[in-house]
Amino acid sequence: MQNYNAIQEQYIFWLDTLGFTEKTVSNYGNRVNEFFNWLTLQNITTVNQLQQNHVTAFFSYQENRTDSKLKGSLSASYLNDYFSAIDKLLEFLHQMGASAPVPTNYRISIDNDERVRKIEPFTTHEITQLRATIDELYTDRDHEQRELKQQQLHLVFILHYGCGLRMSEGYKLTAKDLNFNRRTIFIKQGKNYKDRIIPMSDAIYNALQNYVYNFRNFIRCGHDRLFVQQQITLAKDLKHLHTYCQNESIKQKRLSFHVLRHSIATHLLQNGMPIENISKFLGHSSLTSTQIYTHIVNR
Numbered sequence: 001m002q003n004y005n006a007i008q009e010q011y012i013f014w015l016d017t018l019g020f021t022e023k024t025v026s027n028y029g030n031r032v033n034e035f036f037n038w039l040t041l042q043n044i045t046t047v048n049q050l051q052q053n054h055v056t057a058f059f060s061y062q063e064n065r066t067d068s069k070l071k072g073s074l075s076a077s078y079l080n081d082y083f084s085a086i087d088k089l090l091e092f093l094h095q096m097g098a099s100a101p102v103p104t105n106y107r108i109s110i111d112n113d114e115r116v117r118k119i120e121p122f123t124t125h126e127i128t129q130l131r132a133t134i135d136e137l138y139t140d141r142d143h144e145q146r147e148l149k150q151q152q153l154h155l156v157f158i159l160h161y162g163c164g165l166r167m168s169e170g171y172k173l174t175a176k177d178l179n180f181n182r183r184t185i186f187i188k189q190g191k192n193y194k195d196r197i198i199p200m201s202d203a204i205y206n207a208l209q210n211y212v213y214n215f216r217n218f219i220r221c222g223h224d225r226l227f228v229q230q231q232i233t234l235a236k237d238l239k240h241l242h243t244y245c246q247n248e249s250i251k252q253k254r255l256s257f258h259v260l261r262h263s264i265a266t267h268l269l270q271n272g273m274p275i276e277n278i279s280k281f282l283g284h285s286s287l288t289s290t291q292i293y294t295h296i297v298n299r
Contacts, residue, residue: 004036056104058086083104087105090102121267126249126250131154134154152233155211158211160257162201164198165261166257166283167257172188175212180209185199185200187283194283235257265290269293275287
């Protein structure tokens with residue numbers, strides 16, 4: 001068969017034709033690329049040499065290696081993502097007529113209680129303090145660069161905290177997805193291909209209008225996304241905000257796009273919003289996913 005690069009390209013195309021989301025296709029492609037690199041180090045240079053024990057050994061390697069960023073073992077959900085990607089690869093190879101091992105269907109059971117314990121949302125006071133700190137950042141930059149950095153971070157909070165968006169949902173938004181007449185935001189093909197419409201509160205409406213008409217419309221770049229900068233840059237700026245903030249309770253928690261989403265869900269529940277409404281707001285496919293916030297509030 002073809003070399004690994006050619007197989008990976010065809011695998012990605014195959015996933016796309018099956019209707020997998022853009023993010024899943026990208027993630028699975030990266031996982032399979034790492035698998036092929038690992039196989040090459042084991043002197044397995046073609047898929048014709050691939051045996052079941054090689055797949056098992058790779059899974060074991062992933063389970064025992066350390067996360068380079070968090071300095072700990074990889075999470076169960078992260079590992080299961082690897083295992084799913086490789087199983088899909090094996091399924092693809094069989095459809096291509098290769099004599100590959102059968103999909104393993106091996107997954108690690110996720111302890112939901114432990115998962116809930118690890119979620120530490122910010123309080124409303126901490127969110128307010130973080131947002132106020134944004135205007136203190138990048139004072140050493142010229143006006144244009146400082147404004148860009150600060151405006152992008154404010155937008156992160158508007159969308160991921162104020163609107164409860166997932167990272168990919170917020171990053172893909174364009175001005176066309178904002179309906180200021182109806183005061184709604186259209187989320188196209190979020191997780192599990194579920195489109196949804198989110199209403200804008202007065203604060204969100206005013207903040208987005210200010211961002212679009214007084215900032216974004218004056219920025220020329222090669223795309224029409226609301227966010228001017230790349231996702232990796234936004235993540236670094238969010239980390240910089242976390243480091244700069246002087247509140248010790250904030251420093252002891254993790255700041256990420258998804259933690260902001262967890263925080264707004266927790267606050268809505270604390271303020272009396274029905275769990276069914278929160279589920280629709282977040283775009284969950286079932287109430288089970290939303291119930292974790294009940295446990296967090298009770299905790």
